[in-house]
Amino acid sequence: MxxxxxxxxxxxxxxxxxxxxxxxxxxxxxxxxxxxxxxxxxxxxxxxxxxxxxxxxxxxxxxxxxxxxxxxxxxxxxxxxxxxxxxxxxxxxxxxxxxxxxxxxxxxxxxxxxxxxxxxxxxxxxxxxxxxxxxxxxxxxxxxxxxxxxxxxxxxxxxxxxxxxxxxxxxxxxxxxxxxxxxxxxxxxxxxxxxxxxxxxxxxxxxxxxxxxxxxxxxxxxxxxxTGVGNCAVYVDASADVDLAVDILINAKTQRPSVCNAAETVLVHADIAEAFLPVALRALRDENVTVHGDARVRSYGDDVVPATEEDYSTEYLSLDIAAAVVDSLEEAVAHIRRYGSGHTEAIVTTSQGAAKRFVALVDSAAVMVNASTRFTDGEEFGFGAEIGISTQKLHxxxxxxxxxxxxxxxxxxxxxxxxxx
Amino acid sequence: MxxxxxxxxxxxxxxxxxxxxxxxxxxxxxxxxxxxxxxxxxxxxxxxxxxxxxxxxxxxxxxxxxxxxxxxxxxxxxxxxxxxxxxxxxxxxxxxxxxxxxxxxxxxxxxxxxxxxxxxxxxxxxxxxxxxxxxxxxxxxxxxxxxxxxxxxxxxxxxxxxxxxxxxxxxxxxxxxxxxxxxxxxxxxxxxxxxxxxxxxxxxxxxxxxxxxxxxxxxxxxxxxxTGVGNCAVYVDASADVDLAVDILINAKTQRPSVCNAAETVLVHADIAEAFLPVALRALRDENVTVHGDARVRSYGDDVVPATEEDYSTEYLSLDIAAAVVDSLEEAVAHIRRYGSGHTEAIVTTSQGAAKRFVALVDSAAVMVNASTRFTDGEEFGFGAEIGISTQKLHxxxxxxxxxxxxxxxxxxxxxxxxxx
The missing domain is CATH 3.40.605.10 (Aldehyde Dehydrogenase; Chain A, domain 1)
Known part of the structure; x- marks a missing residue:
């Protein structure tokens, strides 16, 4: 030095x-x-x-x-x-x-x-x-x-x-x-x-x-x-197409886990939990992802480990994901507001109304509708290059x-x- | 308290x-x-x-x-x-x-x-x-x-x-x-x-x-x-129309001296000093403005007081103005870079080339060409209202x-x- x-x-x-x-x-x-x-x-x-x-x-x-x-x-x-x-x-x-x-x-x-x-x-x-x-x-x-x-x-x-x-x-x-x-x-x-x-x-x-x-x-x-800290969430809405939601979740989590736009949390609407979680947990397991879930998530998989408060705030940058079941879109938004870093959140939904509400209520640099969080990137956005990803609101x-x-x-x-x- | x-x-x-x-x-x-x-x-x-x-x-x-x-x-x-x-x-x-x-x-x-x-x-x-x-x-x-x-x-x-x-x-x-x-x-x-x-x-x-x-x-x-600190300069170019330059200077200095977009310094090209300064000093005197000038400015008026380094950096917000004669537009720009606060600078000129160079070289929030510094204001700019005038470059x-x-x-x-x- x-x-x-x-x-x-x-x-x-x-x-x-x-x-x-x-x-x-x-x-x-x-x-x-x-x-x-x-x-x-x-x-x-x-x-x-x-x-x-x-x-x-x-x-x-x-x-x-x-x-x-x-x-x-x-x-x-x-x-x-x-x-x-x-x-x-x-x-x-x-x-x-x-x-x-x-x-x-x-x-x-x-x-x-x-x-x-x-x-x-x-x-x-x-x-x-x-x-x-x-x-x-x-x-x-x-x-x-x-x-x-x-x-x-x-x-x-x-x-x-x-x-x-x-x-x-x-x-x-x-x-x-x-x-x-x-x-x-x-x-x-x-x-x-x-x-x-x-x-x-x-x-x-x-x-x-x-x-x-x-x-x-x-x-x-x-x-x-x-720049850069990304505790990004994927919210699977009640109306989501299950296969599409699983594909987006797997892409967001595993396509390159070490970067800031990788997903670190999945929030699942209670009404779709039974259809979505068994498929999603299997797909995550196949990709060697450890799931840290709340009680409702754990009821769908024996290998889901209990999630702590800490898990929901963590930017893992690894093959780990925090998971929770929520009773409404608003509860998902509240979770993101509490634990997120304001980088990128995604909603998977077939409902135009839900998409509109999520976009309006989520206060993050980027909000994805039916797309992977991984797209938040200067080159992907068509800027040709990027100097970084700002997670602040000024400038x-x-x-x-x-x-x-x-x-x-x-x-x-x-x-x-x-x-x- | x-x-x-x-x-x-x-x-x-x-x-x-x-x-x-x-x-x-x-x-x-x-x-x-x-x-x-x-x-x-x-x-x-x-x-x-x-x-x-x-x-x-x-x-x-x-x-x-x-x-x-x-x-x-x-x-x-x-x-x-x-x-x-x-x-x-x-x-x-x-x-x-x-x-x-x-x-x-x-x-x-x-x-x-x-x-x-x-x-x-x-x-x-x-x-x-x-x-x-x-x-x-x-x-x-x-x-x-x-x-x-x-x-x-x-x-x-x-x-x-x-x-x-x-x-x-x-x-x-x-x-x-x-x-x-x-x-x-x-x-x-x-x-x-x-x-x-x-x-x-x-x-x-x-x-x-x-x-x-x-x-x-x-x-x-x-x-x-x-926001707000304005040590603004008016530069009178060699090619300036003398009457127009005097009008702009008087307006910039005296129309409302207590605000941030009022002029605090006048820089005069040497080639126009003889035509401009006697008229300008008389007009300033008529408005009860005290001029703090360098040696060349003082040679045109007995009541010009000597300017110190301090004067050139000061936002007077009063009926005082610092004045200097410069040998080129570039010297005016260098003076502004050294002493200015990056708020508003004005050039008075009939030369398109001089205007273009001044605009390109001066690094301030606003650059006026043949207009009073007093126009830097949200209402004057057509914004309807303003929350303040930023003198920083971010956001x-x-x-x-x-x-x-x-x-x-x-x-x-x-x-x-x-x-x-």
């Missing part, structure tokens, strides 16, 4: 601020050229990236890191090629900057336009995979922002190599190299300095587990966009694409207009 | 959260009826409101409060009627809730809609005038939110009476009375409890001076929207109307859609 002083972190943030000012007015062409230069450089310099990654992997192995984590950390030539390709895809997306969000002429003749502008300096605090280093940089640059990257210390050598490659690539373009910087230091202390860099950093986006996100939310004076909610990395500015044009009252 | 315990504040916030859940799905008709009921009650019960206000005013007088402040605090029958009329105007505005922000069918047939929903519980911390109590409540209710009001202790009796009247009026409507509540206590401590009520309160909007806003930003774990920037008091929700409708990869 290497320390960094407050001055060192603020100096880097100050350079990012300066870079952001230069970057903001650049046209799309300049940003796309820079992204393509980064993609080229990642391919050309893959050997040194892989070498740096090997040292992270070796350190992780020595430290006894689990193989699943080591797989997330590891880069290969193919993975680097995929990272470069993702950068090219971001370059191909439309530029959100300059888009008119509203525009009209006021009664007094003033012309008003609200246009998208970059946020400025975006700080990303993340764990896990080194590909996030490049993905996050590509999205922030494309939206005209400078980025400060603070990855996991376990990927420090990989991240350093990746950022070096990106900065060198930028040096041959119109974009300032300081548009992409690693936050110095690998200790908790350097994150704290970043979180207090109000005035230099415009927004922090923590990506990772609940502990990381809570600590940023608690301590940051820089505005934060919360952005749900998957965040390029427009969510912008702010707006009002441009008002007159001919000597003066205010009378 | 009366204390309130953490439990008391959280209890009120919890009731607001419950009210918000009931309020969110209500249709426009219910909200408009409630607002009109509030307006009626304000008129009917004006005598008791005025009586409560008299006791605030008497206390302020005893405490030696300045007459200007007492005028802000004072209510009259006419003022109460104007407050009620403003509530009716909010009722007449379109309901932002339910508006589709985006909507399309994805390649796999999923139908995606992003719709506006209320934020939930909005906390307003404010100083000054009791009319804010009603204005803020009307705007938050209309946008489907519950509101927690924390006004100045100097207006405590007035605010208590106003909130009583509003809650009683709500009791006869579909809206829960707990949609509008006063935060208990008048001490700093009760504000602190409110700022830490994350999970119960969705957003805090401080309205007031820089000290209030900074303390909320520093201490709050609830997301904050910063809302510039004047905030009803849509800025909402979040969004994705509603995704399928027919048993499952995710494949």
């Amino acid at each position: 290497s320390e960094a002083t407050r001055e060192q972190v603020l100096e880097v943030a100050g350079r990012a601020r300066q870079a952001a000012a230069e970057l903001a007015p650049l046209p799309r062409r300049a940003k796309d050229a820079a992204l393509n230069a980064i993609a080229d450089a990642l391919i050309t310099r893959a050997p040194e990236i892989l070498k740096a990654n090997e040292s992270d992997v070796a350190r992780a192995r020595e430290g006894g890191t689990a193989e699943a984590m080591i797989d997330r950390l590891s880069l290969t030539e193919q993975r680097v090629a995929a990272i470069a390709e993702a950068v090219r895809q971001v370059a191909a997306l439309p530029d959100p900057v300059g888009e008119s969000v509203r525009g009209y002429t006021l009664p007094n003749g003033l012309e008003l336009r609200q246009v998208r502008v970059p946020l400025g300096v975006v700080g990303i605090i993340y764990e896990g995979r080194p590909n996030v280093t490049v993905d996050a940089a590509a999205l922030t640059l494309k939206s005209g922002n400078a980025v400060l990257l603070r990855g996991s210390s376990s990927a420090y050598d990989s991240n350093t190599a990746l950022v070096d490659v990106m900065r060198d690539a930028l040096a041959g373009t119109q974009l300032p190299a300081d548009s992409v910087q690693l936050v110095p230091g690998t200790s908790r202390q350097s994150v704290k300095h970043l979180m207090r860099a109000r005035g230099l950093v415009d927004v922090l986006i923590p990506r990772g587990g609940a502990a990381l996100i809570n600590s940023v939310v608690e301590e940051s004076t820089v505005p934060v966009i919360e 952005a909610r749900g998957p965040m694409g390029l427009p969510e990395l912008t702010s707006t500015k009002y441009v008002v044009t007159g001919e000597g207009h003066l205010r009378g009252v | 009366s204390e309130a315990t953490r439990e008391q504040v959280l209890e009120v916030a919890g009731r607001a959260r419950q009210a918000a859940a009931e309020l969110a799905p209500l249709p426009r008709r219910a909200k408009d009826a409630a607002l009109n009921a509030i307006a009626d009650a304000l008129i009917t019960r004006a005598p008791e409101i005025l009586k409560a206000n008299e006791s605030d005013v008497a206390r302020a007088r005893e405490g030696g409060t300045a007459e200007a402040m007492i005028d802000r605090l004072s209510l009259t029958e006419q003022r109460v009627a104007a407050i009620a009329e403003a509530v009716r105007q909010v009722a007449a505005l379109p309901d932002p809730v339910g508006e589709s922000v985006r909507g399309y069918t994805l390649p796999n047939g999923l139908e995606l809609r992003q719709v506006r929903v209320p934020l939930g519980v909005v906390g307003i911390i404010y100083e000054g005038r009791p009319n804010v109590t009603v204005d803020a409540a009307a705007l938050t209710l209309k946008s489907g939110n519950a509101v927690l009001l924390r006004g100045s202790s100097s207006a405590y009796d007035s605010n208590t009476a106003l909130v009583d009247v509003m809650r009683d009026a709500l009791a006869g409507t579909q809206l829960p009375a707990d949609s509008v509540q006063l935060v208990p206590g008048t001490s700093r401590q009760s504000v602190k409890h409110l700022m830490r009520a994350r999970g119960l309160v969705d957003v805090l909007i401080p309205r007031g001076g820089a000290a209030l806003i900074n303390s909320v930003v520093e201490e709050s774990t609830v997301p904050v929207i910063e 809302a920037r510039g004047p905030m109307g009803l849509p800025e008091l909402t979040s969004t929700k994705y509603v995704v409708t399928g027919e048993g859609h499952l995710r494949g990869v």
Whole structure:
């Protein structure tokens, strides 16, 4: 763990601020050229990236890191090629900057336009995979922002190599190299300095587990966009088609259990419990899912383990699911309000009225009607890419694409207009 | 000063959260009826409101409060009627809730809609005038939110009476009375409890001076929207029409000096200084404005006092203005970046190119071209009303109307859609 002083972190943030000012007015062409230069450089310099990654992997192995984590950390030539390709895809997306969000002429003749502008300096605090280093940089640059990257210390050598490659690539373009910087230091202390860099950093986006996100939310004076924690529920309405409900539940729970849009809870209307639960429990068993159920759920399966309060609040991210029988749609909504994280909830129903009520009453970033919770995702939503999934209500909610990395500015044009009252 | 315990504040916030859940799905008709009921009650019960206000005013007088402040605090029958009329105007505005922000069918047939929903519980911390109590409540209710009001202790009796009247009026409507509540206590401590009520309160909007806003930003774990501090500049370009520039400057500085969109700085291109400054300084003098200028400005007027660094950063809110001569548009932009608060800047120019560059380079909520800075205002912008002017980049920037008091929700409708990869 290497320390960094407050001055060192603020100096880097100050350079990012300066870079952001230069970057903001650049046209799309300049940003796309820079992204393509980064993609080229990642391919050309893959050997040194892989070498740096090997040292992270070796350190992780020595430290006894689990193989699943080591797989997330590891880069290969193919993975680097995929990272470069993702950068090219971001370059191909439309530029959100300059888009008119509203525009009209006021009664007094003033012309008003609200246009998208970059946020400025975006700080990303993340764990896990080194590909996030490049993905996050590509999205922030494309939206005209400078980025400060603070990855996991376990990927420090990989991240350093990746950022070096990106900065060198930028040096041959119109974009300032300081548009992409690693936050110095690998200790908790350097994150704290970043979180207090109000005035230099415009927004922090923590990506990772609940502990990381809570600590940023608690301590940051820089505005934060919360991402990622997903305690998602599937509600099987009285009127549901049983087969369709089972398919959606299995897909939502098992198609990729380790991600935030996987289902963690199933709520079953009492009127359909007898038709649905035996089939559903068998299907879950076939997929090796452990069901944590209330008394009514347990009456349908001997292998259902008793659910605690804790179970209903837990984001398992594993082959576990909490289950309960509810007497009404409203009771399902109340359960979600009490235990959910406001990420994604799904209703399976054939009733138009029930769908409408569920959509109106559930207060989550995404509400699925007869579709798997797994669809809450920037690419699936057609955004081309995402920087994360916001579970807060301010600024952005749900998957965040390029427009969510912008702010707006009002441009008002007159001919000597003066205010009378 | 009366204390309130953490439990008391959280209890009120919890009731607001419950009210918000009931309020969110209500249709426009219910909200408009409630607002009109509030307006009626304000008129009917004006005598008791005025009586409560008299006791605030008497206390302020005893405490030696300045007459200007007492005028802000004072209510009259006419003022109460104007407050009620403003509530009716909010009722007449379109309901932002339910508006589709985006909507399309994805390649796999999923139908995606992003719709506006209320934020939930909005906390307003404010100083000054009791009319804010009603204005803020009307705007938050209309946008489907519950509101927690924390006004100045100097207006405590007035605010208590106003909130009583509003809650009683709500009791006869579909809206829960707990949609509008006063935060208990008048001490700093009760504000602190409110700022830490994350999970119960969705957003805090401080309205007031820089000290209030900074303390909320520093201490709050609830997301904050910063409002109001305006160190606004007028830049007179080399190509400006002198008369038009003088008119805009005088309007921006003197039409209402005590508000955030008044100009506090004038920056003059060196090439027009000789033509502009003698006329401008005379006009400012005629309006009793004290000019704090750099050496070049002082060479045009004996009564110009020397400007310090402090002057350029100050939001005077008085008949004072800081002035400097700059050698280029870029130097003006650099000055604004260094000293400005990101609220509103204006350029006076006849050059299309200069206007375009200034708009592109200035990073403020509003940029005026040949118009007074005083136009940055929700009513002037055609929003019908405003809850404040955001000077931050996240969520809302510039004047905030009803849509800025909402979040969004994705509603995704399928027919048993499952995710494949």
